[in-house]
Amino acid sequence: MWKEMSRKEADKRFEEMVNNGFEPKLRKNQFDAPLRDHLIAMHNEILEEFSLNEESLNKKTYLYDLQFALRLYNLLISDDFQMSVQSASSDGVWRYISLNIIPDIVHTRWGSNDNRFYKQPRRIWVKTLWWYIFLSWQGSVRETESILRSNTTDDLVQLVERAGANGYRVSLSREIMKYYGQIPSDSDLRSRNLFRKVMKLNTAKTSTLEPELIDGGIEAYVRDLFENFTKELQRQ
Template sequence: MWENVVYTKAQAKFKFQQIEAEPETCAPRQVKAPFDRLREILINEQKSFLSDEMKKINSYAFDLHMGLILYRVLKEKYGFNERLAAQDEMWRYLSLEVFPDLVYERFGMNDQRFYKGKRRIWLKSIWWYIHLSWQGTEEETIEILKDNSSDELSQLLDRSGSGGYRVELTREIMRQYKVNASSKVPQLFRRVLKLNTARLNMIEPSLVEGGIEKYVSDLYKYFLNDFSKIGETSQLYGNNTKN
């Protein structure tokens, strides 16, 4: 099935230009099997999500919902895996031949989101976001991701590191972010990811005493403890001022 998908960047560019000419009518007339079933499932999910007038397509909530469905269906019914997910050819095909109208409704005629962006192809980005955050079940994954925003999504995907994504590590970072997200540290997630990128040049997380969980815990503590000291100092000076 997947081995039959051949979709070069030149083909993608040509198809994008066709869509660009008449974007309002870009829904495919016919999708080749077995991807027709995938389209049916996701389009129905889109309609179900937007049936609630309070929910919007241009939202993180929509990305999270569609990402979870895409992740589940591709895994269970299409034998999708990391190796396939790393090939932009697959995502270009899905974006332009199976879901062009869905991508257009979400982002307009943004070539980065259709096929050009290495980490910006929309379907690719929401699949990897779920994969890098997966907690064993869909319910547990939703629980740690539901209060995030598009900023966390893009930050996670943009900081893969020189050796690529380390899935076990990113999943632990996401798990502990849920625990620490309510702290008052500004841009905590961004700071932790930057520190992690720097430390990976010198430290192998799995070799740290306590393993990956302890390594990630130390990343958060670096900022949480520092911010706590600042707060204590501010409180001390505030009290002195009052006296």
């Protein structure tokens, strides 16, 4: 079902698209075309719902990315496509989606930036969107959207690009995103790089300790993590 694309194959495919245009290349099966149709419909729905066009989309990147990410995640984990975490951790799968299923959408968002199509595994756009939602998931699209609405592209990057040496701690990431999502959008705390500071401190702390093994669990750990900064910032 999920097809993987090797790095070499991706090089070849990208070069082909640079020369001939960013058009999809679908397998003749029951999978690729329905997947593309859904993703295109989602893209158009977002443009219409938020009165965006291809120019304004690149001025409201976080709004577009979040909306597309939520829909993408929900679609891919649905019964129709059944993407598991196992599949989602394969760069080959994302290279295939990026380069063969929706190269036109990726091109609209990122132009000919090959890093966002396939070259930099941590920066493959569709992959970062899926993992952003997976690591923030609160049980439903609505709940997840409500905690992510006030974030920025930098917050997305801070979460997704800090996988750590042995991978993401999924429950911890979700708790951090929940806590951060409860800080009001107009709070001064958000404008002071709070999330970046929290994620940096978390990286330092988890090099020696495991938050899931602390009495009080990850809730207590996350509260302490944020309070290191919120109390100080509130005092200023």
